[in-house]
Amino acid sequence: MLTSFRSTQMPSTAKSSASAANHLTIPATWYHDAGIYKMECEKLFYSEWLLFCHETLLPSPGHYVAYTVAGRPILVLRGKDGQLKGFHNVCRHRASLVLKEGHGKTEVLRCMYHGWVYDTNGDLCKAPGFGGDEKSLCDRTSLFPVHVKNVDGLVFICMAAKPPSFEKSIGDLPAALKGSGIESFKFFDTAAHPLKCNWKTYIENYMEGYHIPILHPELNRDVDMATYKVVPAERIARHETGLKPGREKEAANTGLWIWLWPNVALNIYKNGMNLEIVNPTGPETTELRYCYMFKDLSKEAEPENRKTIDLSFTVTRQDIDICEIVQKNLHAGVYEAGELSPRHENGVVYFHDLVRAVHAKPA
Ligand code: FES
Ligand SMILES: [Fe+2]
Structure with missing residues (x-):
């Protein structure tokens, strides 16, 4: 795994409790600069699996x-x-x-x-x-x-x-998917959501559960935040959580949530999965491409399948709204970088390590 960048200095414009122990985000310009976007396309999206x-x-x-x-x-x-x-x-x-x-x-x-x-x-x-x-x-x-x-x-x-080596590119994904049964899921529906933000803004949102209690009331009904954690491994990160007492039956969208470098999330539920591809379309625009698959496509299973999709849309809308707000501020010229939570944002730290490695690659 890569070594992480630790904060040595904070933006000079305001009071800060900067600690050498905490990681800093990548710079704000990396989320909107057209030259950086082009470089990421060349070194990452046009070069890797x-x-x-x-x-x-x-x-x-x-x-x-x-x-x-x-x-x-x-x-x-x-x-x-x-x-x-x-x-x-x-x-x-x-x-x-x-x-x-x-x-x-x-x-x-x-x-x-x-x-x-x-x-x-x-x-x-x-x-x-x-x-x-x-x-x-x-x-x-x-x-x-x-x-x-x-x-x-x-x-x-x-x-x-x-x-590049395919095995290295997918890292620990095969191990993480073992026993998930995803190869047996059948196609149900696709959806696409346009976003006004950089692809990294959205990925970072996926990489932490820190925002769940504030932003996702529907999800927060099920998830026990005291046990919530993100576990990075080679090229992936897995969300792990317990459920709130009594919510085991009701919880529609919990299960195995895995991020794969650079731009994919596999949300595997009890009854199927949403394959989520975060496709960059410009320095400050992105398209979320969803593919829903379920184990059971029968009429009887349809209400449960639809419930899963409906909750996924609700949560996605909440994430899109905050990502678009964040994107505007990343471009506004005030914020330069911020400190990441050691309790909740280790997944973001890992993602930033990989992004920094791409930027450091020779042209
Ligand atoms: S036949 Fe394809 S561009 Fe003319
Ligand atoms: Fe979210």
Whole structure:
């Protein structure tokens, strides 16, 4: 694990009880500076393994998922051979999306602009009406490939030409998921929420339960804060908590909550899971992409499944509102950095360690 940065000085503008024992947050400029955002895209989102979607969206040949990842449209599909394949969703003709953003099933990859057709290996096989030597055009034209891996139904992509070690990238995730049964969950629904904040602002909110009693009254009914803790491990952090007495039956959304570096949360409940991808869309904008899966999709299970989603929406709204308030203040030029709680914010400290390591990487 990385060594953490400890505070040596506080912003000079106000009284401070700065202690050398407490960790400081990363600087406020890192949450809004366009150059820093671009650098994080290059060194992190375009270089490392990222969780892209759950395999439940890709059950058989022809199924595809087309999502934009940190500004780059990506396409993952199941080929005729049953294997998952990944491409940049950028037509080699004049740069249109090949397939519209979303998920579904298709026989061929037909570009939405002039109709060029690619096979499921990404090779151009038709350029209708192009004229000239179409065969030779097809022979030399393919979609740009993206690396794909699948672990327990979790589909990862890497845009780098030479990806880093996959095993190192997912760290302790396989151990943390052991026995969770996530590979058996079935697709139920997706949702997307636009956020006016930097991706790190939202991740930090996920990395601590400190705010639960103030911000999430519905969740606070169930969670016993005296036992609440965040346990960082290699590249992940796990939330652990006991429940308030008598709430064991009622608690809809408690279970296993795991964060995976850099931008994913796996919220595993009694009856299913919400895979939450925090997708950066700009220095101060982010998209939350949710995929809900449940064990039981029967009519009888529907009310319980809906209850889980409803509570998740309520909690998400509360988190979005506070993150957007925080983002404005991070950009307002008054706040530079703050001290993190040694009791509650060790997960934030770990996240900041990894962010600092990205910033320190050679270009
Ligand atoms: S941009 Fe794809 S066919 Fe023209
Ligand atoms: Fe929250």
